[in-house]
Amino acid sequence: MTRSVSDHDTDYKTTNTEESRHALEPGTPAPNFTLHTTPDQTVSLTSFRGQPVILAFYPADWSPVCGDEVTLLNEVLPEFRRYNAELLGISVDGVWCHLAFARDRKLKFPLLADFEPKGAVARRFGVYRRHEGVSERALFILDETGTVHWSYVSPIGINPGADGILNALESLPRQANASGNNAPADTART
Amino acid sequence: MAKLAVPVNAQDHIRGNANAPLTLLEYGDYQCPYCGAAYPIVEQVRQHFGDRLRFVFRHFPLTQVHPAAESAAEAAEAAGAQGKFWEMHDMLFTHQYALDDVHLAKYAAVIGLDVGRFKLDLASHAYAEQVREYFLSGVRSGVNGTPTFFINSERHDGSYDLPTLTAALQSALARGGLSVS
16 A cells, blocks of 8 residues: 555556656655635645645545545544644545535545636646546545655555545655644634 | 555454465445445355355444444444354344344344444444554555455356356465465
8 A cells, every 4th residue: 555656657657648657756856736625715735834644636526436545535524634634635626526526425624626727737736537527536645844755556456544634644754743632723714 | 566564463353264275355335335244155165065164243333324324333232242243144134124223232132242242332432443453454454445356355246146266266265376386
């Protein structure tokens, strides 16, 4: 579950484009972005400087199984918050779709709409599947300075689970102000 | 291949021959329809393998999408504290459509629990921590939905229809036999 991104390169050669064979590697500063999470709210990556960020790219809302990735991440959210980490879901779906999906799954973390220009953020992180027009199922853990600490691209049909995320958060250098901070972070940053 | 992070231990609920050479472990949610569909398959697999198989069930309630899953899991643990985990497990999977507190108490009465103690345990969430421990052990093991099966501590990523699950178990049994000889 914790194979590095490069282990997966060969899995995708037949279907992937150049853009999705170069997921940002550990040590790379993550490009900043600002995306809508609701029709009138945006989220900027820079707002989360000083705390770890989990970026969960996924292909589309409304996966037909009940144990899907966002549902699982939602359940594990209290564990992520023990590391003072903020979880952001990102797909190319629009804000209204995200709103309905988040309400249906009772999600307690923001979904970001990488909608216009379509997939622009996924492309910058190297996880866009041009032929399908969706992002990979990819996870990035950013440290408190906004640098990629760990990344993982899952085979697109396989929910990667959350064990890799927890292991990566554990391996982050301890933050001076993070221990014992269980307070949910404000997700409505504009 | 994801591996079971917490090996089968004394706290686990084990059905069948505790010393069987083959272990089928399920992380499941009593309100999940897919787990409900898997329940009779697991029963058939248990019948097929008999004493060669032990079955272990661990809780993995997806509480945001299945609002009754947490109390159902705690109900199974409360029944387990009275020595009747599997009786409650069977009741829950055969009555997935009615998992509210009133029905849980009825099931407790049907299987012969001390209902007063059972209700107290549910009201005080006496087993919430234990259920959370199971859930976290599943997260650490790479559980990525419900049900997730492990065969002899390796995650079974294939389908869990009867022929596929039986074949996977049979092949694990054969591998186990080879490694022993």
